[in-house]
Structures are given as structure tokens and as C-alpha cells.
Amino acid sequence: MDIPRYWRLRNQRYRLEGTECTECGEKSFPPRCVCAKCKSDSLQPFRFSGKGTIYSFSTIYQALDTFDKDIPYSIALVKLEEGPLITTQLADISPDEIKIKLPVEMVIRKIYEDGEHGPIQYGYKFRPVLNK
Amino acid sequence: MRQTAIIGIGQTPVREHWDYPIRGLAVKALRAAMQDAGTERIEGLFVGNMLSGALAEQEHLGALVADYAGFPGIEAVKIEAACASGAAAVRQAVLAVASGHLEIAAAVGVEKLTEFSGKFSSKALATAADADYEASIGLSFAALNALMMQRYMYEYGYSKEDFSPFPMIAHHNAQFNPNAMFRYPITKAQYLKAKPIADPVNLLDSSPVSDGAAALIIVPLEKISRFAGKGVKISACEITTDSIGLDNRENPIILAAAQKSARAAYKTAGVLPKDISVFEAHDAFSIITALSLEASGFVKDGQAPRLAAEGIYNIDGRLPISTFGGLKGRGHPVGATGVYQLVEATEQVRGCAPDKLQVPDVRTAMTQNIGGSGATVVTSILEKI
């Protein structure tokens, strides 16, 4: 991913920042240009708590180019406690421990390295909630 | 708006076509369709393709294919809607003729994938998903389908083996289609042992990358007698969209765009799901076949694998699907797939499918071409004249 694009995504990748509609209260991730529910364009940034539960998941054995060295790795749709689903990689969990409804929380991890000399890109992943 | 008909069909076999450039494949299918129609001219050309720019470094396929087909100067444009590019191009050809703007239009779907490394082509295919929030964090196309399949299995209590009928039907039918890529049957044991791609999706759930081109010649229904080809009425060709991100859908295991597109197609054609005698499904992954059957109103949500096990989607069943092998067996040359489906449905309605694949007395056939994880859907209905 080119650096300007990655930089543009920093508030989403590091802070889980989406949008909240000031008209109807609908919360969205990724951020929207227009409210998906009431079509208002009066939206403000909204930072999600990063807590949720697993809605669906998969473990990847054949990956896109850039992620080849990470296989096997696991991904999920996580139902955030504020409502929306988010697509994410999972961290600190083995494939046989993953279950639908498992409580998870956001952490910042390395997403990928662009070759030996390229920038390292970080962003959100989700891991099982600690101290449970 | 005028009613329209398919008057000519053409296709290349779905293969690894390393000996043909993209223009050569497209022209081959187009000329076959023109010969079938008995025409030496077309007034407009709509080319369905997804990845010529990303892979072959060639965009501008409208002008390129028109030129190499011998029609420099005509209206010609490429239409892109991920895996639904093919039927989306057909939709544009239908509108051009229905509106009275063109008297004879061609839709050609073409794709070349196999000469590029698998990693390169799967990265290119993933551009159909949300680049910022799906592909760039490590989700391939198979991964998105795995998320749908896992949740579907959880909600309806299915196990992996319950999906085996879908690829088995595709491979069974493909063995009798001379244009199919995989002309051999598979067993349930082979399905269960196949290499995992993105659990629970394995290799035999997944349609192969392939090369191919298919073409249709479309004319006003009232003018079919001027042509040599056997006309088939286009009763509906309806395109709809949904959120590109799977996570932004109201329910990730309901293909809302397919529901809308199928309902619109039934309304336009004035038919009901029970009137359809053949359904060319978009079986890019086994789960998509199930979701497509359900969204199209052929079966209640969560019931498709159950009915598949009873054999109703087999070639001799109540609603044969993927009768020429579908995406899994015939192959999935992405931007060409929607046109292949319509070529095959035309053969079923004309009654000229290969012996073991011809469904008796087909009056009405339906195709559904799905882009991405369900963000663009084109449902078409063909009827015997």
C-alpha cells in the first residue's frame, strides 16, 4: 500500500475511528460520507471502544501475495459492542480456540511489511479478552 | 422500450489459452456469435472484463476489440463490475437495443488469468472487495466466502459435508460440456479431503482461474426473422447493488442484491420462481450457490444444502443448476462468466444443449451473475419464442 493511502487511514487503523450521524445516531465503521440509514451528511468522527464478539471467522491457508509469509493466520467479522461489524485479523489465538461469540478486543499489531526495505504498516487486530 | 432477443451465441472453450492474446479470444467468440446469428455487421459492442488492465496492462477494450473484429468506428466500451462484468455488459447491450438506439448490438465477455502467477491474479481479483478494509488487511476472495460459509453453518447447523452436492453437481455436468475446463466427476470423499484455502472453504469449493470469451448478438424481438439464428427472448436482465464490504451488510449471509435483482427480473418477465426450469447459478464458491438459490426465492433461507442432498438441483432434478458445469466445472473466466451463463441458458431454451445436459422442454431459463461477495448482481430470464 502506498504511503499517502496508509497515512489517510491512520485514524481508522490506530484509533478505530468511524462516524456517528448527528441526525439519527447511526454509528458506522468504516467512516461514511453520507449516513447509511437516514442519508444525512451531518456526520462526526466516532471512536469505537474496540470491544466486541466474534460473528464469523476463518483461518487462511492460501493468501494474497503480501500475506503469504503469515499463513496460517486467522481473520474474523467482529460484532462491535456499539453495533457494526468490522473485518479484522485475529491475534494471540490458535485456530482451534476460535468460536463464534467469543469476546475479543482491539490491539495494535503489525499488518504487513512492504519488503525488506519498505515501511512496516501497523493497524488493528482483535485478540481474546484478557483476564477473563 | 422494445423487447429484445438473443439471435446469436459464441464461446471459446474455457482453458489456459496461452496462445491467444485477450483481443484474439474476444474476437473469436464474437465472430462465432455473428456467424450463429447470420450477420456480418454489428452497430455497438459492450465488452465485459474485470482485469485486463491490472494483469495484461491493457485497458480500452471497447475500441481494441471493435478494431480487431473489423468494426473500427462503432460505439464500443468496456463494462466492469467485478465477476458480474459479463452480464453487466449484456445489460448495456440490451438497453441499447431496447431503447431503439441500436438495431444490433454485441456483448462479449473476456478474461485471461492463467498466464499470471496465482498470487498475482488472486491479488488482482481481491480488488473486487473493499481495498482499504478487506483486501489490504489480508482477506482474499476465498476468505470473504469463508466468513459467509462459517456463519451460515453456525446459524443453520450444517457441517462441511453438507456442501458437497454443489461442486459434485458442477463437475458431473462439466464432464459432458466440451467447452468446460474440468471434464471429470468428483466424489464426496475427494471433496472432504481437498486442500484447505480459507477454512471452511477448500479447493473443491472454489471455482478455478481460467481464460475464455463468450459472446451474444442482441436484436429487437420483432426483427428476429431477418436473421438465420434461432431467437430466444430476453424477458429480463436486471442489475442491482449492495454494500461492497461484507461487514456493512445488514445480514452477511443474505445476498440482498440478489433478492432485489431476482424480484425485479420476475416482475419484468412476469414469471414466478416455480416457472423457471433451468438455473445457471454463480457457483464461484459452494456457499454462494446456496445463498443465490435462497435469495432468488427458489428455497427458504437455510434450506438449499438440504434440498441439494435430495437431488433436486441435479441435471435430472426438479430445478437443474449449473447445467454446463457452472463456474466450478466449466471454469470462471471472471468478466466472461456472465456471458457464458447466458450462452448456456440460450442453448437450453433452444433445445440444442449436449445430449446428457439438455433439460427437457425448457420454456424459461434464469441466470444469476454475482460480483464480489455479492455487491453487484445481474439476474436474467430467457424464454422460448
Ligand SMILES: [Zn+2]
Ligand atoms: Zn443518520
